[in-house]
Amino acid sequence: MSVPYDPSVITDRGRAVYGATPPGRAVPCKRQTPLTLDELDEVVELIAAGREQRRAAVIPQRLMTRDWPSVVQVVLQLDDRLGRAPAGWKIGAASEEIRRAEGLPGPSPGRIYLDTVFRSPAVLPGELFINFRNVECELAFRLGQGFALRSAPYTEAEVEANIECLMPTLELGDMVFEDWYGASGYFGSCLDNGGGAALVCGPEIVDWRGLDLPGTRLALSLNGTFVKEGFGRAAMGHPVTSLTWLVNWAIGNGRRIADGEIISTGTCTGHCFVAPGDEVVLEVDGVGVVEARFED
Numbered sequence: 253m254s255v256p257y258d259p260s261v262i263t264d265r266g267r268a269v270y271g272a273t274p275p276g277r278a279v280p281c282k283r284q285t286p287l288t289l290d291e292l293d294e295v296v297e298l299i300a301a302g303r304e305q306r307r308a309a310v311i312p313q314r315l316m317t318r319d320w321p322s323v324v325q326v327v328l329q330l331d332d333r334l335g336r337a338p339a340g341w342k343i344g345a346a347s348e349e350i351r352r353a354e355g356l357p358g359p360s361p362g363r364i365y366l367d368t369v370f371r372s373p374a375v376l377p378g379e380l381f382i383n384f385r386n387v388e389c390e391l392a393f394r395l396g397q398g399f400a401l402r403s404a405p406y407t408e409a410e411v412e413a414n415i416e417c418l419m420p421t422l423e424l425g426d427m428v429f430e431d432w433y434g435a436s437g438y439f440g441s442c443l444d445n446g447g448g449a450a451l452v453c454g455p456e457i458v459d460w461r462g463l464d465l466p467g468t469r470l471a472l473s474l475n476g477t478f479v480k481e482g483f484g485r486a487a488m489g490h491p492v493t494s495l496t497w498l499v500n501w502a503i504g505n506g507r508r509i510a511d512g513e514i515i516s517t518g519t520c521t522g523h524c525f526v527a528p529g530d531e532v533v534l535e536v537d538g539v540g541v542v543e544a545r546f547e548d
Contacts, residue, residue, distance in 0.1 A: 264480045266524035270384065271431030275353040275523075278436035281316035291315055292322065296329045299444050302428030303334065308383055309428040316438035320357050323439045327362065328505055330445060337366040339514055340394075341502060342423055344446040346494050346518020347486040353523070354436040359488075361501055362446025364514055373543040374452045376424070378528060381449060384432055385526045385546055386425030388519035389470040389534045391484055391491045392453065393418055399499050399509040406503070411496040416512075418460035420470070420536040422452040422544050423516050425523070432525075451516060454534070454542035466490050469537045470520045475530055482520035491517040 261267055265275070287295065295315055302309035331338075344360035345351045351358070368380065376385075396416035399406055426449035429440040441447035457463075466485035473479060487494040494517035499509055509515075526532060526546060534542040 262474060262477065262479065265522070266387065266474060266479065266526050268525070269527055270386070270523070270525045271434055273431050273434030275433050276355070278355055278433050280318055280355065281313070281438045283317040284319060285317060286319045287315065287317055287322040287325070292325055292329060295326050295443065296333050299326070299330055299428055300333045302382065306379060306382055307428075308430050311429060311438065311440070318439070320439075323442050324505065326443045327446060328507070331363050338363055339366040339369050340364040340516070341498055341513065342446060342448045342451065342516040343494055343498050343518040344442065344448070346488050347520070347522070349486070349522050350519060354433065354441070356436070356439065356442065359497065359518065360442040360446040361498060362448035364448060364451050364516065368450040369514070370450065370452045370544070372452050372454045372541070373545070375545050375547060376450060376452070377547050380424070381426045382428055383430055384426045386432065386447070387472065387524040387526055387532050388423040388425060389472050389482065389521040390421045390423045390516045390519055391418060391465065391468070391487065391536070392421040392451070392514055392516035393491070393495055394456070394514050395509065395512060398511045398513060399503060401503055401506065401508050405500045406496065408492060408496045411499050412492050417456040417458045418539065419456055419514070420454040420534060420539050420542050421516050422532065422534055422542050423448065423519065424450040424452070451514070452542055452544045453514070454536070455540035457539055463538055465492070468539065471535045472521050472524055473533045473535075474524065474526060479524055480521050482522065484520055486520040487518040494518050
C-alpha cells in the first residue's frame with residue numbers, strides 16, 4: 253500500500269522510517285578485534301543470502317566488530333561473492349555530517365551494479381529494496397578511460413583528465429540489517445556494500461569544467477515539497493577530490509577501474525528516507541534535474 257504524503261511526518265531526513273535508533277545515538281559494539289577468515293566468510297554469506305533472497309538479516313553479536321579493515325574486507329569479498337556485473341562505485345559517508353551521524357572513521361565505498369542503474373525520470377520497483385529507501389543527492393562522473401593497478405597514487409590532475417562527463421544523481425541506500433542508525437554500532441550499512449542499492453542518473457554534462465562544483469547547490473523535494481539542500485563541497489571539499497580518493501582506494505585494494513565506470517562522489521544533502529509511493533526530485537543549479545518514483 254502506498255504511503256500518502258503527510259507533512260506532519262516529514263523532516264529534513266524525510267520520513268521517520270530508519271528504525272528505532274535516532275541519528276548519532278548508536279551504541280558501539282564492544283569488539284575491536286579483526287574478524288578471522290572463517291568469520292569474514294560467515295558475514296559475507298549472511299549478507300549475500302539476505303541480498304539474494306530479498307530478506308532482512310541479523311548479524312550475531314559475536315560477529316560485530318569496530319575493526320575497520322575487517323569491514324573493508326567484507327565489502328570486497330561480498331562483491332566477489334555476489335558476482336554481479338559492475339557499473340562503477342559509490343562513496344558512502346564522504347561528508348563529515350554522515351560520518352558523525354553514523355560514527356564512522358572514514359568514507360565507506362560500495363559497488364554500483366549495472367542492473368541497478370536507471371535514467372531519470374525513473375520508476376523504481378519495490379524489489380530493489382529490502383529494508384530502506386534512503387535518498388542521497390550526489391554528483392557523479394563517468395570515466396572515459398579507467399585506471400590500471402600501480403603502486404603510486406593517482407593525482408587529482410590524472411583523474412580529472414579521464415573524466416568523460418558529469419551527472420547529477422540520486423544514490424539510493426538500503427541494507428539487509430534493520431535499524432539504519434542502530435546498525436552503525438557495528439558499521440552495518442558499510443558492511444553491506446556501503447549501503448548502496450541503486451543509482452538514478454540525470455543529464456550528462458560534458459562541458460562541466462567551468463562550473464563551480466563546490467558551490468553548486470543541490471535541492472531535494474519530496475512529493476512536491478522542498479525538504480533540504482546541500483552543496484558540492486560536502487563531497488570532500490570538491491567532487492573531483494572525492495573521485496580521486498575512490499580511485500586510489502580501489503587501486504590500493506587491488507581493484508582496477510574500468511573504462512566507462514560511473515563514480516558517485518557522496519551525498520551533498522545527507523540522508524532522506526522515503527516510502528513506497530513517494531516521488532523525489534533533485535534540482536542541481538546549472539546542471540539539471542533527476543526524478544524518481546518508488547513503486548510498492
